Amino acid sequence: MVDKATTTGKSKSVDKDALHLAETTDVSPRQAKELLEKHGGDRQKAAKEAKNFKAEG
DSSP states (O other), X not given: OOOHHHHOHHHHHHHHHHHHHXXXXXXXXXXXXXXXXXXXXXXXXXXXXXXXXXXHO
């Protein structure tokens, strides 16, 4: 069975960005991916919200 995330360029980009966001903040890779999807792939907005998670938690 082929995983859709590995066959589409957009998913690879989101996954790569999510991993970077997770490494630079205290959110999990899953949370980072959800933040990026929520903000339409806008890394700056996702990072800002991730830092808020870090401050609140």
